[in-house]
Amino acid sequence: MRAFVVVPAFNEAARLPRLLEELGGYLPRAAQAADFDVRFCIVDDGSRQEQFAAEKRLIREAEFGDAVRLVRLESNRGKGGAILAGLEIGLAEGFDYLGFMDADGAVPVRELHRALAYLVTAHRDAGVTGVVGSRIRMLGRLVERNPLRHYVGRAFATFVSSWFSQGVYDTQCGLKIFERETLRRHLQIPEDKRWVWDTQLLLSMLHAGDTIHELPVDWRETGNSKVSLVRDPLTMIWHLVRFRRRLRALRASGRSGPI
Ligand SMILES: Nc1nc2c(ncn2[C@@H]2O[C@H](COP(=O)(O)OP(=O)(O)O)[C@@H](O)[C@H]2O)c(=O)[nH]1
Ligand SMILES: [Mg+2]
Numbered sequence: 001m002r003a004f005v006v007v008p009a010f011n012e013a014a015r016l017p018r019l020l021e022e023l024g025g026y027l028p029r030a031a032q033a034a035d036f037d038v039r040f041c042i043v044d045d046g047s048r049q050e051q052f053a054a055e056k057r058l059i060r061e062a063e064f065g066d067a068v069r070l071v072r073l074e075s076n077r078g079k080g081g082a083i084l085a086g087l088e089i090g091l092a093e094g095f096d097y098l099g100f101m102d103a104d105g106a107v108p109v110r111e112l113h114r115a116l117a118y119l120v121t122a123h124r125d126a127g128v129t130g131v132v133g134s135r136i137r138m139l140g141r142l143v144e145r146n147p148l149r150h151y152v153g154r155a156f157a158t159f160v161s162s163w164f165s166q167g168v169y170d171t172q173c174g175l176k177i178f179e180r181e182t183l184r185r186h187l188q189i190p191e192d193k194r195w196v197w198d199t200q201l202l203l204s205m206l207h208a209g210d211t212i213h214e215l216p217v218d219w220r221e222t223g224n225s226k227v228s229l230v231r232d233p234l235t236m237i238w239h240l241v242r243f244r245r246r247l248r249a250l251r252a253s254g255r256s257g258p259i
Helices: 016-032 049-062 079-092 109-126 147-163 180-186 197-207 232-252
Strands: 002-009 037-045 068-073 097-100 130-134 176-179 212-216
Touching (some): 016 068, 016 109, 037 079, 079 097, 147 232, 180 197, 197 212, 197 232
Parallel strands (some): 002 037, 037 068, 130 212
Antiparallel strands (some): 097 176
16 A cells, blocks of 8 residues: 655745654654555745755755655645645556645644555445544544634534535545545646645535545644634635535536536
8 A cells, every 4th residue: 555645835844843753753663564655745835945945954854765755846836736736746656545734743643644544444345535634622532723723613614514515524624635546536626726725625526426534633733824814714715605606517517426
């Protein structure tokens, strides 16, 4: 089983060390687990030159070899655009499972491992084609979030799931992984290249009838989020309202499957 995980990074020199430290502990163990070969692709999304240089130095010093690569985009495309660029590389290289996680280490690497293990089994046994993280505060899970972000995020996800008539709880979690053929079919569908790219990807799959599972994951917010609670939610909703119109038009025209 070969997995490819994209990590979008925009001026992340300060927040990247936590993830790299975790990878330092994880990768040697992952290499020993026979059924996992996980590669990471950090996509620098046109960060400032000194930020990119610092990210590069940090990654080189960690000596991960082939397990972690750094790709540089010359200009900023947005979180979704950077993930898309990374996923296209992984698909071209023939990886079986592909996904993404945030550079700030909000989702611990052990949760990625758990999600991958879950997907491999659920795909084989039950035709599940994707697993997305879900930030649910519950016994057995650790979810640390800024209360305001939590409430705005909950309002947003609740709106999206009822507006699109889908039973998804958390549309915005930074951890999502998919089986390659499903991903390939839907990869070009999202229109937004920034914050709702992954939500549109997920909604496109659900609309087409793919079986995606949510997995409650640990989440530890570090602060310094680049998502503005004032500016971004309205733009995000606007992108989704337009996207929903497109889905409805396709349903009305009687087409099934991916839009
Ligand atoms: N490619 C790209 N990634 C971004 C951009 N802004 C943020 N990110 C990445 O998106 C991820 C989540 O960003 P973060 O600021 O932690 O937002 P939050 O956790 O969703 O509140 C991180 O990996 C960031 O580096 C951007 O403009 N371009
Ligand atoms: Mg974050």
